[in-house]
Amino acid sequence: MLNNTAAAAEQAADNTTDAVEAQTRAFFADSVAWFEGHWLQILIAAGIAVAIVLFLYTLRRWGMRLCERAEGPAGWGTILGRAVSRTGNFFIVMVAAKLVAGYAAPPEMIVKTIDFLFTVSAVFQAAIWAREVILGAIEKKTESENYHGEALLSALGLIRLLVTVALFAIALVVVLDNLGVNVTGLVAGLGVGGIAIGLAAQGIFADLFAALAIIFDKPFRRGDKVMYDQTVGVVEEIGLKSTRVRSFDGEVRIISNKQLLDKEIQNISNRDHIRIRLPIGVAYETPPEQLEALPAMLTGIVEKAGGQVARASYEGLGASSVDFALWFDIPGDDWPTAHKVRDNVIIGVLRRFADEGISIPFPTQTTYTADPQGKLIKPYPDVQTVMRVDKDAGER
Template sequence: MTVANTTAAAQDAASNTSDALEAQTRAFFTDAVWWFQTHWLQILIAAAIAAGIFFALHGLRRWGMKLCDRSVGPAGWGTIIGRAVSRTGNFFIIMTSAKLVSGYAMPPEMLAKTIDFLFTVAAVFQAAIWAREVILGAIERKTAAENYHGEALLSALGLIRLLVTVALFAIALVVVLDNLGVNVTGLVAGLGVGGIAIGLAAQGIFADLFAALAIIFDKPFRRGDKVTYDQTVGVVEEIGLKSTRVRSFDGEVRIIANKQLLDKEIQNISNRDHIRIKLPVGVAYETPPEQLEALPEILTGIVEEAGGTVARASFEGLGASSVDFFLWFDIPGDDWPTAHKVRDKVIIGILRRFAAEGISIPYPTQTTYTADPSGKLIMPYPDVQPVRRVDKEDGER
């Protein structure tokens, strides 16, 4: 008996729903016929205006396509906007035309609500498409203008395109469902939990991916720049999805994760107007004070003759085996091979000038004194006779 009652109730509900839908459909067509009969002039005028709007929007879309075709080299903002405009869909154009003239045509309430709903759906998803094109265009513009290349980075852009598309269309879907009267609180919470789960599962990949984006937009360095970090000095060869490759000056390729690289102190030594060379110079303690006073001027002359500019040439301190001077000089440009050649000229010039001036560069030496228990200095080997010099021609002397 209970099953039979339930079945009967279900049949009654289905019948009532069918009857209600049939009644609404009949009322809709009745209102539509009445509307056509009483507002035919407004409908014709609105249709003509809608056709004009439709063709105008189509012309705007064609203009965007032509703007994209004319672009050469890295895309500018005009090309990016043109690309976004060219992605305008026919459904959005039709619903925009209908929405703009619906107020003048005064359609029935049900038809007006239908037009409003369809326009909302079209506008929300079209806005998502436009936003996607602008965001991706801005990223591609940065990667092209700042000389970032490589298959790995192209893969990164593909992943970015997927993430941006999914995020924007998920937001669009939530907005549409909210306009339908659906409670989207649970859906938003579910999307949030799912996003957190995915983020935790791939946090390493996302950390390096966002680090790569930070490198692209913040521009601490670019491909081809000379950088130094820790004990590595080299040229950036490739900035990828997860790592950056740096070829050191000794020929090795160092691969370091993007996140770890940004956590370090990086010195970008590219595009400098000069290279500064630091060169310590030590002379013997037996050098006369007059020569010590003239030494900065001597060093300055040697550097200028080699093609450099002295930044500092001065007394540094008293070392263990020498009187120490410090020489800093600049070499124009940022070419290290040229700088090394100039540095070699300076070193050879210092050796030649010191030899001509009688200035000696001492070896590291240590003098040991021997004393007896009373503290009196004594010769360590008193029985050793001095070595006599023997000349081959004159014999012993």
């Protein structure tokens, strides 16, 4: 029985080989007959195809020159030129063959071959163009002196890989679909594989996409002063997984990119002024006339120190003082300068209060006692008058 099966398989292989040889002989016979009967049309079509190829080569060379002349951040013209310069030779030849094939009236087998090769080259060429445009747009978006170094290069390299794999996977599916292959199972398999990879590396991808969000959305840049949670400092580096912030006390805080975007971030850079609040308390014994003159007095002190008063007003009656709030702005965003102005304002306030006799009370607490009827009882006995007997009458 095994011998019969082997013999049948061998017979089937021989039949297949004979069929292929017959089709090949028929193809070459039809091609020879077509060439003998349409040689003039073929020569004219070949000449037109050569002209089309030369035109497309010239267009590609123009794209290369456009890329070479580009300086600084890439513009849309440069991105388009780079995409054109990536046009492949095989695609150029197949475009020319497709355009002139109908004029020469080739056999059906040649027409089908040209159509198939043109479809394959066009789909993959479209994927190459789309990749260049997408990557160019991303590079244009991230082009900045504040975003560079290994982090950005690594991010762009990873983006380039992901975009290339995705586009060429789509191109392969399109080509197989045009060949009549059922791609439903392939698409489902790719989807399941992507989900599995995403679940296995969701922590890494979360930090990666957070880094890309920081680079693209630009809530802050390298060198910006930021306030995050209990951290206040300067952004030193934006990495793929974490961002490094040097606090004002000199420590470097390493914060996960995902955590960095989960909370509110205050970007305190590029401000036109720094606003400082200075609370002041004056004693209740201060005369009302001096209390009325206090806002004008403090305004003069702030302006003399180099600031500008935003608000100077009383906030309420505190437990041991009359509470006053002084808000003033300092031009620019230089914190050392702002601290110096604030120090001058504080010294000026103390000096002026000393001259005017205005006291800043210490927080104090007075305890009163009372009898059962509610009458206050003094914590010390009344002072009694003492008469001296060693003095003359009338003296005490």
